[in-house]
Amino acid sequence: DTGVSQDPRHKITKRGQNVTFRCDPISEHNRLYWYRQTLGQGPEFLTYFQNEAQLEKSRLLSDRFSAERPKGSFSTLEIQRTEQGDSAMYLCASTPLGDIQYFGAGTRLSVL
Amino acid sequence: GESVGLHLPTLSVQEGDNSIINCAYSNSASDYFIWYKQESGKGPQFIIDIRSNMDKRQGQRVTVLLNKTVKHLSLQIAATQPGDSAVYFCAENRGSGNTGKLIFGQGTTLQVKP
Secondary structure, three states: OOOOEEEOOEEEEOOOOOEEEEEEOOOOOOEEEEEEEOOOOOOEEEEEEEOOEEEEEOOOOOOOEEEEOOOOOOEEEEEOOOOHHHOEEEEEEEEOOOOOOEEOOOEEEEEO | OOOEEEOOOEEEEEOOOOEEEEEEEOOOOOOEEEEEEEOOOOOOEEEEEEEOOOOEEEOOOEEEEEEOOOOEEEEEEOOOOHHHOEEEEEEEEOOOOOOOOEEEOOOEEEEEEO
């Protein structure tokens, strides 16, 4: 499978716990994006990387959220001290040039 | 503020009919638009895109129309099939010269009746 891969597909956690999600973009795609999608809404931009550099973060990304792309390939998104409001689908997308973005299947987070 | 919105939350069509899904945007500086299809439990899937220097673009069974005067775009699906049932999003992208981040509307659910 040469598409964008996200792991895990589902994550159930208790409030206050930390969680980490992984995204493997399409090979040689320089740009990688994270979005969050809640039920009935369109995805909302969280952050983006050009290679290993994190170039923009949304105001939605509180200080409990951190994202990395250490070698310019896969990326991780960590949420510390999860809250019930963090429950959502977390989507990753990649693109070679910044135009068409190809999305993964997402990680669905449920915070109990 | 900037927003990308769709006119109707749900569209129900008969199998074989044509579907038209509409989208309005507010930022006149927008220069690139994308339509995505999202099935339940999956990520958005690219359908078709259009740049602001065009007013029409055709793909396989799909056509996107862009009217910059009234800041409106539409997605037309010909001979709608049950497999077209999904949520459709239009998204605004200011292109590779900027961050390229996508701004999505809320989506239109397309229901295809057999």
